[in-house]
Structure formats: C-alpha cells, structure tokens
Amino acid sequence: MAKSEPGVIYIGHLPHGFYENQLKGFFSQFGTVLKVRVARSIKTYRPKGYAFVMFANREVAEIACRAMDGYFMYNKILVCKMVPPEKVRPNMFRKFVKIPWKKLEKNRRALPLTEDRLKRLKRKQQKRNKELEAKLKRLGVSFTLP
Template sequence: MSIALNKQSQKLFSNAVTSIKKYIQEGKLRVEDKDDKVITKTVKLKRKRPERGVVYLGHIPHGFYEDEMKSFFNQFGTVTKARVFRSEKTGRSKGYGFVQFRHPDVAKIVAETMNNYLMCNRLLKAEYIPPERQHYRMFSGLDFSEKCYPKLFRKIKTFKQKNKNRTDEKHAAFCRKQVKKIEKLKQILLQNLEIK
C-alpha cells in the first residue's frame, strides 16, 4: 500500500499509483533504470485493425442506398459498413460507393459475382479493393441527415415554415402581405406595358 505524506492527498496519490501500475501492466508505460535515475517513457501500442474486405461499386441505380445495400449484400456474408457518396448541396447519390465485409474472401467473391450485374437497367461495376489500397477515411462522415446537405436542409425548413399552423391574426397578416406583393408586381407589369 502506498502512503502519501499528507492525509488530504492520500486518495489522489493512491489513484495515481494504481493508474501507473495499470499502464505498466498494459505496456503503455516503460520504466528504465539508468545510473540510479528512473526514466519513464510512454509507449504507443499499435492496435492492429482487423482486415476487412472492401468492394467499390459504380453505376449504382437511384434508390439503392445504404440500407438497401446492406440488406442485399447480406446474402453473401456479414456487411459491416456501406456508404454511398452524395452531393454536398442536394444530398443525391453520386452513383458510386463502398461496401465493407467482415471477411476479405467474401468481398472478393462479391466483386467477381456483381461485376457487370444488370440492376435496374444499369450495369453495376464492382471491384475488390486490397487492404493496402484502402483509405482509413473511406467510411468516415457517415452522418446522412438533412443537416449535412444545405440545399436539402433549407428546402425542408421552408416547407415546415410555410405549412405550420397559424392563428387567425397571423394568417390575416400573411394574406395582407401577399396581397401587397401582388399589387406591387401588378403595378410594375402595367408600367412595363405602358412604356412599350
């Protein structure tokens, strides 16, 4: 048991000692003794990511998105991730994406089977991507909510604003404002007709 010189700092001290012991056991901290000097070095443990199989898909038909991909490709093996690349403005599909499988052998089979597969009057292109060509950010940014796409977000916001329930007073004010706009446009059109 470790004892601190001050009673108040005993709890803090004991927590520090237990965390250091834990780091030494996990191999994150290495203690070296050189010439009666204790040197501590933190060692980064490289965690090896499990090797996954990734398939590139091109010429993806409209409506064949992440959920549909996962359910369709589950017939071959376990699908861990799926991503369709989309336009930043509208949120529409760009027509290509990636599917990640738990086992690389399954991905190779899928790439061979699904290449030039006719789906919704389109020839689907599939290619296996080996682990050395896989980018670590291939599946990052998987938030597909409408807030990610400004044009889509503004459109939905406008729909909600126009369709919200109004009180009678607000509705009357809205109608008066619309009538004023129409009157202004009417005057501009009449002026343009008189000039010609």
C-alpha cells in the same frame, strides 16, 4: 485460426433507389456487411452513383465482387472492383453530414449591411452593368443603364 482482415469493394453505376439500406440488405446474402457508404453530393445530398461496401472477410468480399460485376439491375450494369487494403482510407466510411446550405445563406443575408459591404456590392453592380453595356454595344444596341 488466424483472424481474417475485412475486404472492401467498390460498386459503380448504382441504380436510383439502391442506397445504403438496400445495399446492406442485398450484400448481406454473401456474408457479414460491416459498413456501407454511398458517395453523395455535399451540396444536394444526392448520390453520385457509386458506393463502397466493407465485408468482415476479404474472401467473402472477393466472391461478392466476382458475382456482382456486370450484374444487370434496374437498367444499369453494376461495376464491382476490389479495393486494395492500402487504398482503404480511415475516413472512407465516415458518416455523411448534410450541410444546411439554406440556413447558412439565410444567416448570411440577415447580416447588417455595413458601409464596406455596401461599397463592394455597388462596385460589383457597376462592373456587371459595364459588361452588359459593352455586350449590347457589340450587338449594335445603344442603351445605357442607370
């Protein structure tokens, strides 16, 4: 008996609350689910509304895809498509790493204010003030910023 290759399906229009654990549980009714990946925003970690599910068997993936395409779930109509084997990238199911944006910004702001950085900040502020004065002048308001 020949070893079957895994099959990957794309699921679009995911409803809110239907994420990794729910997808794995739901699609396991069709067969063995190897991997699940919900696409998420790097900045906010919120889901983008689509996911990929890898099944152990390509035929099972095709059956699941046909069964779930157009399926109405939580006021959304799911869109399911088979992903051709040549389009499955090795990093498609990589683990999502949440970037600690707040911590990075806190560290950036904690840096000492160097002379060069201070000059840059002053230039940016002066440029913003000039643009604002020009905008006010176009609107007919005579006002000068310090």
